[in-house]
Amino acid sequence: MRIETPYLLFLGDAADPLAAKTAAGIAQWRPENCLGQMRLPGCNADLGLPDMGIAEARAAGVRTLVVGAANRGGNLNEAWVPLLIQALEAGLDLASGLHQKLADIPALAGLAASLGRQVHDVRHPTGTFPIGTGEKRPGLRVLAVGTDCSIGKMYTALALEREMQARGMRATFRATGQTGILIAGSGVSVDAVVSDFVAGAVEQLCPANAPNHWDVVEGQASVLHPSYGGVTLALVHGSQPDALVMCHEPTRPHMRGLPHRPLPHLADCIAAHEAAARLTNPRAKVVGFSLNTSALSEDNAQRVLLELEERFGLPAVDPLRTGVGPLVDQLEEIEAHALA
Amino acid sequence: MRIETPYLLFLGDAADPLAAKTAAGIAQWRPENCLGQMRLPGCNADLGLPDMGIAEARAAGVRTLVVGAANRGGNLNEAWVPLLIQALEAGLDLASGLHQKLADIPALAGLAASLGRQVHDVRHPTGTFPIGTGEKRPGLRVLAVGTDCSIGKMYTALALEREMQARGMRATFRATGQTGILIAGSGVSVDAVVSDFVAGAVEQLCPANAPNHWDVVEGQASVLHPSYGGVTLALVHGSQPDALVMCHEPTRPHMRGLPHRPLPHLADCIAAHEAAARLTNPRAKVVGFSLNTSALSEDNAQRVLLELEERFGLPAVDPLRTGVGPLVDQLEEIEAHALA
Structure with a gap:
């Protein structure tokens, strides 16, 4: 099930930019899919997109309103429901990455069904x-792995896809979490899948493909x-995975x-990750590091990256500071060997 | 949620003993909980329990009718529903390990709710x-691990519990699959839990306990x-786990x-299992092997067990042929060290 684009990003009354980070991720990685933002009084986030109402968004060609901001707890603000109803009535689909399902709100689910509109609760x-x-x-296939949760795996995968495509490689980002799904327009929240089926869901997510195609x-x-x-x-x-990229945040205590x-x-x-991966791909190897060095000065960041490269003999990048070019060099080598 | 005992084991029209293996497991490991069996015409399984109707079972003190036989596909035979209704009306709870949920059959769910009876779909x-x-x-804690599915882990855990209790050790079998849950009367089918929560569900299943208590x-x-x-x-x-027992079937191709x-x-x-286990218990170690040697002659079985013992310096048993005494010896040593 694909989420129809382009999007109107609904920021609600996000208390700060962090509360709108889902929307910010979409705007950063798929600007071409984001025609506007919709903000309520008190909203302290701004993605720099045109502010639009629902009628205006519809006229501009928007297909889906994305709930891209959350209250604490991942719940929907009840005051937003009339707006979401208005969006459905205007012909938009809805998409949300919140824990609370839009489809569980009877006023929305019933209306969407009667209008033939889709409601995408991508976390479910x-x-x-x-x-x-x-x-x-x-x-x-290349998989971002890491030393912890929330350590830059999605960002790294998207940066790899962008750089690979810029080089003319065939690369498709495959989303496994809610923000990634809203960015890609499809995917599966693997942590919400019944445990027996997670490996199978991932096999389905990155199926057989051309020999030179990369699932990222x-x-x-x-x-x-x-x-x-x-x-x-x-x-x-x-x-x-043929290749693993190890993501890390060097200052996390x-x-x-x-x-x-x-x-x-x-x-x-x-x-641990190489041993795990070799069960289904004996050639799997870590090809480098992707660090989030935002807490470090430029000098310290460069020193940390250099130390890692010397210690492990593998490239170490910060996607934001240095780009991921040296990692993609490794992927190009793997591709050349695989096709040889 | 505990399943009330004692049980009436419903074998339906099981085509052969294998079709009633859930019921057979309960009768083998908890004979004290099994007052009778109920068989329909054409049933080719017999657990050697008294044959009972529902009224007779109720009079004998049965609290729960257990659906202990399956069609191919794990579905309920529709012809059984009237009998299950009769059981609810007679005051029995229902329990089932089938894929298809009894609670999804409106005639059963509604009646159970109105009568205050429980319907346990233990696979869900x-x-x-x-x-x-x-x-x-x-x-x-001791955990049965293995080289494959369906290789004797439940049997091994139950044999360990029995031997440990016979020696006066404090041991509680903790069920993680449907047959185990029907045997133990409680537990959680971990493969049906949403993946994010499996580790937490297991933590809840074998919670903090006395220093000399074993969760098996x-x-x-x-x-x-x-x-x-x-x-x-x-x-x-x-x-x-403090201890792991490696289960294996030496002839499986x-x-x-x-x-x-x-x-x-x-x-x-x-x-692989020791490395995995040491993340949450640095003392975790494999203490021995539990083999299903039923496909081997007595001589060959003894030879295979002896070879394993010599190769790994760890005891190797077949719970059915040799008992699990040598494994429990190892657990007693671990307990002595832990309490020292």
């Missing part, structure tokens, strides 16, 4: 998934994460939300 | 689960299984249902 997978088989599929798969969590390691392992097995749990050592984290 | 978890934390809990946790699949490895990893992380996939080498399988 629909449809059925096969059981994974682990059989090797044609095509190439968004990662989740870490196989060394005590809460979500099982999600990650199924994602690693199902995506059967402990795993997010787990103050008793330090981040794993990078060497252990590489070994 | 209910309630909410926490996110796992990986924090160490008091108490001791039923395993599922294998971290080296390409379809279900994620389920297993979450189970390993959540159960934070390939993973069940995956003819392209040989079973992993035992040394690799030990290393």
